[in-house]
Amino acid sequence: QVQLVQSGAEVKKPGASVKVSCKSSGYTFTNFGISWVRQAPGQGLEWMGWISAYNGDTKYAQKLQGRVTMTTDTSTTTAYMELRSLRSDDTAFYYCARVNYYYALDVWGLGTTVTVSS
Amino acid sequence: DIQMTQSPSTLSASVGDRVTITCRASQSISSWLAWYQQKPGKAPKLLIYKASSLESGVPSRFSGSGSGTEFTLTISSLQPDDFATYYCQQYSSYSLFTFGPGTKVDIK
Numbered sequence: 001q002v003q004l005v006q007s008g009a010e011v012k013k014p015g016a017s018v019k020v021s022c023k024s025s026g027y028t029f030t031n032f033g034i035s036w037v038r039q040a041p042g043q044g045l046e047w048m049g050w051i052s053a054y055n056g057d058t059k060y061a062q063k064l065q066g067r068v069t070m071t072t073d074t075s076t077t078t079a080y081m082e083l084r085s086l087r088s089d090d091t092a093f094y095y096c097a098r099v100n101y102y103y104a105l106d107v108w109g110l111g112t113t114v115t116v117s118s
Numbered sequence: 119d120i121q122m123t124q125s126p127s128t129l130s131a132s133v134g135d136r137v138t139i140t141c142r143a144s145q146s147i148s149s150w151l152a153w154y155q156q157k158p159g160k161a162p163k164l165l166i167y168k169a170s171s172l173e174s175g176v177p178s179r180f181s182g183s184g185s186g187t188e189f190t191l192t193i194s195s196l197q198p199d200d201f202a203t204y205y206c207q208q209y210s211s212y213s214l215f216t217f218g219p220g221t222k223v224d225i226k
Binding site: 062097102106 | 119150152154161163167168171173184186202205207209212213214215216217218219222
């Protein structure tokens with residue numbers, strides 16, 4: 001079945017970087033994009049950006065430009081999201097999701113909690 | 119950037135009620151709108167894509183309508199499993215996505 005399996009929880013200090021992985025299976029990886037969405041405790045969903053697994057094209061949310069990088073490894077069908085210069089307000093659940101042909105997020109990972117604390 | 123609003127922010131309803139949630143975009147997004155359901159501690163679940171297309175496996179009591187700047191999600195007869203938070207999400211021609219702030223549906 002189609003699934004996205006994310007890496008485990010991370011605890012980071014302010015100013016550090018975090019890299020979260022998202023391993024896909026059950027579908028042709030390069031036929032879809034991967035989007036990253038985060039959710040701070042008790043808050044709504046925030047779109048971070050997305051990457052085409054076909055050609056690696058990326059688009060990031062303006063507020064994260066310069067701090068976030070999304071990549072894919074087609075040989076392992078894995079997507080990655082790296083966030084740099086972490087701040088306390090980056091503490092959140094981070095989700096990867098598959099972007100379907102209608103620009104909806106139809107398959108989601110279970111989420112990775114990232115805690116930023118000194 | 120396109121901004122999304124949802125109303126109401128909270129909705130109290132009873133099992134069997136017909137429930138309608140509205141989502142508005144700050145500019146036209148054609149039909150590039152999706153709806154999601156999220157329960158506490160869980161990942162969101164896609165319900166509706168392209169404004170009115172029901173995702174496979176989603177009960178038919180869920181329906182979506184609208185185009186341009188105004189959209190609605192309707193639950194025809196609220197079931198116990200439907201108490202959750204609902205988000206709309208748009209896709210723009212600048213390859214950008216935006217979520218609405220969410221509507222929490224709780225028990226009256």
